[in-house]
Amino acid sequence: MEFHPTFAVSNIKNHIPIVLEMEKDQYGTWAELFRIHALSHRVLHHIVPSTEKPPPALTDTxxxxxxxxxxxxxxxxxxxxxxxxxxxxxxxxxxALEAWNQLEGIFQDNQNARVVALEQEFSNTRMEDFPNVSAYCQRLKMLS
Structure with missing residues (x-):
C-alpha cells in the first residue's frame, strides 16, 4: 500500500479546531473546514462523491x-x-459519506427553525449587553 497524505495526520483537532455541537450554529464553518482538509489530503471523494463517470473496478489492494x-x-x-x-x-x-450525509441532514432539517430563532436573537441583541462595540459586532456577525 502506497503512502497517502491522510496517514500523516496524527491529530485532526489541530486542523479542525471546532467541535461540532447541535446547540451551536457552526455547521457551515465546521463543514467547510472539513471539506478543505479532506481536499488537501486527497480524500474529498469520501464525503463528496464525484459527479463524473464511476471509477474503474478496484483491485484488492x-x-x-x-x-x-x-x-x-x-x-x-x-x-x-x-x-x-x-x-x-x-x-x-x-x-464516511453516510456519516457526512447524516450530519448534513440533521443540520439542514433544523435550518428553518434555526433561521427564525436567529432572526429573533439578532433583533433582541442590544449594545448595552456587551462590554464593547467589538464584542457586540462579533455577536451580530455570528448571528448573521
Missing part, C-alpha cells in the same frame, strides 16, 4: 486502501463532533 482511507475520514468526523451527535449518527459498518 486499491479496495483495501480505499477502505482504510474511508475509516480514517470517518474517524476524523467522529473526532470533531460532540458526544450527542456521535451517538446519534454512529452505526456499525458506516462509511
Amino acid at each position: 486499491e479496495h483495501e486502501q480505499w477502505t482504510t482511507l474511508d475509516a480514517t475520514v470517518l474517524q476524523w468526523i467522529y473526532s470533531t463532533i460532540s458526544t450527542d451527535l456521535l451517538t446519534t449518527i454512529m452505526e456499525p459498518n458506516s462509511t
